[in-house]
Amino acid sequence: MSNLRDTIEEIGPALTSSERKVAGVVLSDYPFAGLQTIQELAKATGVSAPSITRFVSKVGCSGYQEFQRRLIAELKESHRSPVDLKLTENPTHPGRFLFDYAERIATQVKEMAAGVSQSQFDDVCELVGDPGRNIFLIGGRMSDSIAGMLTMHLRQIRERIYHIPSNPELWPDYILRMRKQDVMILLDFRRYQSSLTQLAEIVSEKRHAQIVVITDRWLTPASRHAAHVLAVPTEIGTAWDGQVSALTLAEAMIVKISEQDWDATRRRIEKWDAARLQQPGSIQDGIKDEQT
Known part of the structure; x- marks a missing residue:
């Protein structure tokens, strides 16, 4: 699964003006801006909560909670050590x-x-x-x-x-x-x-x-x-x-x-x-x- 940043950049041209505002704020401080509450993100972008919900739907998430879960998962991936990676490695012959x-x-x-x-x-x-x-x-x-x-x-x-x-x-x-x-x-x-x-x-x-x-x-x-x-x-x-x-x-x-x-x-x-x-x-x- 591609990370959300790549997905947001790929679908950018298809977003409405309100959704582009959300995308801009999320990408400007990725992934941390997306870890705010939906109310905080709405205030930061100047768009409504329903517009944010439509935005996260377009990036492939069923709702704002799933959107945040994926962001948190990406954060965890960015901190995996060799000990963690060993558990999921693809062994060589x-x-x-x-x-x-x-x-x-x-x-x-x-x-x-x-x-x-x-x-x-x-x-x-x-x-x-x-x-x-x-x-x-x-x-x-x-x-x-x-x-x-x-x-x-x-x-x-x-x-x-x-x-x-x-x-x-x-x-x-x-x-x-x-x-x-x-x-x-x-x-x-x-x-x-x-x-x-x-x-x-x-x-x-x-x-x-x-x-x-x-x-x-x-x-x-x-x-x-x-x-x-x-x-x-x-x-x-x-x-x-x-x-x-x-x-x-x-x-x-x-x-x-x-x-x-x-x-x-x-x-x-x-x-x-x-x-x-x-x-x-x-x-x-x-x-x-x-x-x-």
Whole structure:
């Protein structure tokens, strides 16, 4: 069953003006806005309770209670641990574990490519590739490794790339550097880190920088503060979610951004390589010796 957010977005054009108001409020703070009482939601949207009832019917729910039950179920899904996932895993064939796992990864990457639109991908790459913007990157407990990899490649492509450290006590130094035209790339997957949501809120409301969130289909709460949300598949049928689709997306961004102005990228890489410290006995030293 698809999540309610996807359903609401799909049926958007078929909704009445009143129902679109409900959809707008629900999506603006998803899923929490839908967990209010129907009276509170009616007040927030300025539409009647019967209009909300018709809206939830169009998204496939028999009533407002079922609508909220599904939202709560999605919230629970977003906090499932490997111990929980182990209970519902789809075991691989014991004699061909690696092959089966690789097939699942391949399927996950194809789903990512189909789920992230080309226009959205291009918009984000153009934003990050703009040399006039500072780019800040951070990830969660596990996904920060992807943020770190993306940081290192972007630093070779252009200047003004900053990897925000995991220690929140150091965040103010980075936050205070941010300007309205700057971009923060934030990766967060289930079980989400509340500190990252707090960071996104501060960056959005106090510094007015644009935020790009890379997350899973349940959407980190940090998404509510983002200008761009790239949702990638992570379920792979094992006790552990897979992050290969997020890594593939990051690698695709690297290639795309590097090619937006290849002459500038080439000059940057050449200067980068010339400035690198060479260790005694390195391959480069051997090449130099042969040339002299």
